[in-house]
Amino acid sequence: xxxxxxxxHSALLIAPTGGGKTLAGFLPSFVALADAPRAxxxxxxxxxxKALTANIADAMARxxxxxxxxxxxxxxxxxxPSSRRRRQARMPPQVLLTTPESLSLLLSRPEATxxxxxxxxxxxxxxHALAGTKRGDQLALCAERLATLAPGLRRVGLSxxxxxxxxxxAYVAGGAPGGARIVRxxxxxxxEIGLILxxxxxxxxxxxxxxxxxxxxxxxxxxxxxxxxxxxxxxxxLLFQALWKINDRNLPIGLHHGSLDPARRSRxxxxxxxxxxxxxxxxxxxxxxxxxxxVEQIIQVGAPREAARLAQRxxxxxxxxxxxxxxxxxxxxxxxxxxxxxxxxxxLARDLDGEPPGPGTLDVLAQHMxxxxxxxxxxxxxxxxxxxxxxxxxxxxxxCFDAVLDxxxxxxxxxxxxxxHRRLHRDALGRMEVRTEAIARTARMNIGTIVETPRxxxxxxxxxxMGSIDEYFASTLVAGDTFFLxxxxxxxxxLRETTATVARSAARTPRVPVYGGSRLSMSRGLAGRVRDLIxxxxxxxxxPPDVRDWLSAQARRSVLxxxxxLLVETFPRRKRWYLVAYGFEGRNAHQTLGLLATxxxxxxxxxxxxxxxxxxxxxxxxxxxxxxIHALFSPRLLEGDMTEWLAESAVVRRAFREVxxxxxxxxxxVPGRSRTGRQMTASTDLLYDVxxxxxxxxxxxxxxxxxxxxxxxxxxxxxxxxxxxQGRIDHxxxxxxxxxxxxxxxxxxxxxxxxxxxxxxxxxxxEALVHEAGLx
Numbered sequence: 001x002x003x004x005x006x007x008x009h010s011a012l013l014i015a016p017t018g019g020g021k022t023l024a025g026f027l028p029s030f031v032a033l034a035d036a037p038r039a040x041x042x043x044x045x046x047x048x049x050k051a052l053t054a055n056i057a058d059a060m061a062r063x064x065x066x067x068x069x070x071x072x073x074x075x076x077x078x079x080x081p082s083s084r085r086r087r088q089a090r091m092p093p094q095v096l097l098t099t100p101e102s103l104s105l106l107l108s109r110p111e112a113t114x115x116x117x118x119x120x121x122x123x124x125x126x127x128h129a130l131a132g133t134k135r136g137d138q139l140a141l142c143a144e145r146l147a148t149l150a151p152g153l154r155r156v157g158l159s160x161x162x163x164x165x166x167x168x169x170a171y172v173a174g175g176a177p178g179g180a181r182i183v184r185x186x187x188x189x190x191x192e193i194g195l196i197l198x199x200x201x202x203x204x205x206x207x208x209x210x211x212x213x214x215x216x217x218x219x220x221x222x223x224x225x226x227x228x229x230x231x232x233x234x235x236x237x238l239l240f241q242a243l244w245k246i247n248d249r250n251l252p253i254g255l256h257h258g259s260l261d262p263a264r265r266s267r268x269x270x271x272x273x274x275x276x277x278x279x280x281x282x283x284x285x286x287x288x289x290x291x292x293x294x295v296e297q298i299i300q301v302g303a304p305r306e307a308a309r310l311a312q313r314x315x316x317x318x319x320x321x322x323x324x325x326x327x328x329x330x331x332x333x334x335x336x337x338x339x340x341x342x343x344x345x346x347x348l349a350r351d352l353d354g355e356p357p358g359p360g361t362l363d364v365l366a367q368h369m370x371x372x373x374x375x376x377x378x379x380x381x382x383x384x385x386x387x388x389x390x391x392x393x394x395x396x397x398x399x400c401f402d403a404v405l406d407x408x409x410x411x412x413x414x415x416x417x418x419x420x421h422r423r424l425h426r427d428a429l430g431r432m433e434v435r436t437e438a439i440a441r442t443a444r445m446n447i448g449t450i451v452e453t454p455r456x457x458x459x460x461x462x463x464x465x466m467g468s469i470d471e472y473f474a475s476t477l478v479a480g481d482t483f484f485l486x487x488x489x490x491x492x493x494x495l496r497e498t499t500a501t502v503a504r505s506a507a508r509t510p511r512v513p514v515y516g517g518s519r520l521s522m523s524r525g526l527a528g529r530v531r532d533l534i535x536x537x538x539x540x541x542x543x544p545p546d547v548r549d550w551l552s553a554q555a556r557r558s559v560l561x562x563x564x565x566l567l568v569e570t571f572p573r574r575k576r577w578y579l580v581a582y583g584f585e586g587r588n589a590h591q592t593l594g595l596l597a598t599x600x601x602x603x604x605x606x607x608x609x610x611x612x613x614x615x616x617x618x619x620x621x622x623x624x625x626x627x628x629i630h631a632l633f634s635p636r637l638l639e640g641d642m643t644e645w646l647a648e649s650a651v652v653r654r655a656f657r658e659v660x661x662x663x664x665x666x667x668x669x670v671p672g673r674s675r676t677g678r679q680m681t682a683s684t685d686l687l688y689d690v691x692x693x694x695x696x697x698x699x700x701x702x703x704x705x706x707x708x709x710x711x712x713x714x715x716x717x718x719x720x721x722x723x724x725x726q727g728r729i730d731h732x733x734x735x736x737x738x739x740x741x742x743x744x745x746x747x748x749x750x751x752x753x754x755x756x757x758x759x760x761x762x763x764x765x766x767e768a769l770v771h772e773a774g775l776x
Contacts, residue, residue: 010173012182013157025125041096042121045123046098060097075098076098076102100135112149124143132358135449137361141387155172164357167356187350190324190348194329195331195341195544196330202544202546204333207332209235217251221249223297224278226280226296233283237484241487259467259469298325306520310346339530342532362404373423408424412700413698415691448662455498466490474500478492479492479494480492482510483510491505524585554739554740558738567730570734571737572736577624579622580619585717585721587615589718594618606622619744637718638722736772
């Protein structure tokens with residue numbers, strides 16, 4: 001890394017967790033400042049998590065102090081007090097550690113030209129977690145803005161996992177001359193990965209892993225410090241309660257997720273760093289880079305979904321290259337056993353999945369244009385050249401650039417008559433500038449690309465902040481209702497504007513808050529490994545006995561899914577006909593497949609009543625027997641007026657809401673108040689209908705379809721599935737459900753049961769299905 005810096009080259013460092021890559025990223029800056037001390041901002045470090053930024057700042061400050069380098073470091077995030085921000089503006093540190101959102105905010109200020117003029121190095125940590133995301137698009141645009149303000153800027157990317165190194169290097173380099181040199185460290189020791197299974201039979205369904213709580217606690221007792229990773233905030237709350245009920249030794253266990261009060265999260269992080277906790281239950285809020293050397297093991301509860309993500313989490317244990325990371329996977333149901341075994345094989349084979357970074361999104365580009373105008377006037381030709389140097393926008397055409405600029409300037413054809421959508425002014429020299437300071441102030445309040453469900457702050461009667469819950473969940477509460485938050489049971493008292501008041505409660509059956517956000521789907525690579533595992537009986541010895549028996553029963557009663565074919569089963573049950581297709585293409589793809597398939601089932605007279613999608617399969621239920629299964633999954637599925645029909649779906653409307661917020665078409669925050677989720681939904685739905693009717697080629701509709709195609713709907717995976725299975729569909733018409741269908745059919749019942757109600761009914765349904773499938 002020092003050699004690359006001396007040559008003036010940008011660099012991408014790929015090194016295992018614990019290999020010292022963060023220090024290697026900072027070292028050239030420390031050497032340069034030690035050799036030639038100077039005031040002003042020299043290096044900006046960007047990380048995707050505020051917790052990671054704070055952790056790295058502490059580590060680097062200790063190193064600078066011990067080496068007596070006399071270098072000033074400081075942190076700038078959304079949690080930085082205003083007094084500290086003012087001090088940074090007066091006396092900038094030599095090294096500033098920040099996040100993509102805070103960097104974008106700094107660049108929107110008029111004083112950014114002075115602040116960044118002497119900048120020499122930009123360090124992007126955990127670059128694999130940013131490239132290919134909207135936050136990554138935002139950061140790439142910011143990097144080119146920095147390069148314009150500070151010519152000769154050198155970029156450094158740091159990553160422990162890189163499925164596509166060349167694409168990642170191109171992302172880091174952007175418009176830097178000569179691209180980015182790829183620097184690789186050694187592989188490090190292979191991790192040790194085991195499975196934790198429940199004491200009784202493996203559950204048929206469910207995604208929380210609570211049946212294994214006892215086994216998880218026993219594993220926690222065997223290690224000094226453990227991070228228990230889960231996939232959702234609700235799962236974190238439930239597992240924490242399940243462990244606490246059986247924690248007879250009173251082991252200190254913490255809870256960490258994004259809906260908890262920031263001060264509480266900071267206390268948990270400090271306690272973990274000081275080895276005062278034996279374990280912490282965490283979501284992705286602790287995924288990246290935090291160096292707690294005393295963490296001996298991680299436990300992943302629930303399906304890992306991506307091999308690269310699992311490798312990242314595993315790296316949090318034994319944070320050194322000379323010791324193997326130690327991990328345990330806790331599948332919550334039988335299909336998750338298959339996914340966990342496949343993920344373990346992928347990590348050990350260093351076969352990292354994930355899609356290469358795609359083209360930059362247009363809503364992020366619109367936000368960046370407005371913020372650039374907030375900094376100062378710009379000439380469109382120069383901004384177009386600058387944006388084109390960012391890797392995500394290298395293929396951006398001038399027509400598309402002009403369409404986005406026209407939207408930011410006037411709102412576009414259908415909205416230009418409304419003054420509120422006119423945000424830029426073109427002066428006599430052709431420069432674009434923000435029309436009013438009020439517009440700039442509102443734009444800065446709405447910086448960011450993470451569109452979360454609107455939150456309601458939760459406080460006790462004494463004013464103690466506990467965290468937040470989703471607005472939708474809060475709207476379902478009545479006085480006296482109880483729910484979990486932060487590992488405590490609280491009673492709902494009142495809701496006023498955006499604050500809910502609560503009190504502690506001793507209730508035994510509280511509700512679990514519903515948290516928004518899309519569920520991560522199983523990656524393509526992992527899905528392929530699951531299909532191979534099911535087909536390859538020689539590898540079944542890796543599976544627990546009840547899962548092996550389940551697959552053997554499937555082979556007897558029906559047929560096993562094959563890697564290059566699609567198994568579709570149809571069978572009658574309780575005066576309904578069921579269709580189950582085992583696509584193994586991820587939940588998002590199966591969700592869209594369900595929308596498309598039920599449309600064709602309706603046209604062919606099967607009278608579909610509904611469907612359920614999991615990562616492994618799609619199940620539809622109908623009044624009449626589905627006919628011509630081969631035609632159902634033919635290219636016809638993707639033809640005709642599908643686009644127009646799908647445009648009315650809630651999935652695409654949801655995508656438009658996010659695009660509208662990020663692009664600035666509608667604001668989450670306005671001076672003096674926050675808009676509620678219902679207000680936002682009503683506003684964006686109306687705008688969506690107006691644009692579809694009067695301006696169907698509007699740039700935000702293009703951005704919506706771009707989002708839907710690559711994320712929410714996974715059109716590309718559906719298309720690949722249809723192409724792969726043409727002439728290779730195994731249709732089995734059965735007299736009753738197959739063993740493989742049992743977990744899928746139980747999902748139908750589970751989706752109708754909320755907050756633990758009716759669990760006995762679900763248990764009876766499970767027993768009936770198991771008996772019908774010949775498994776009892």
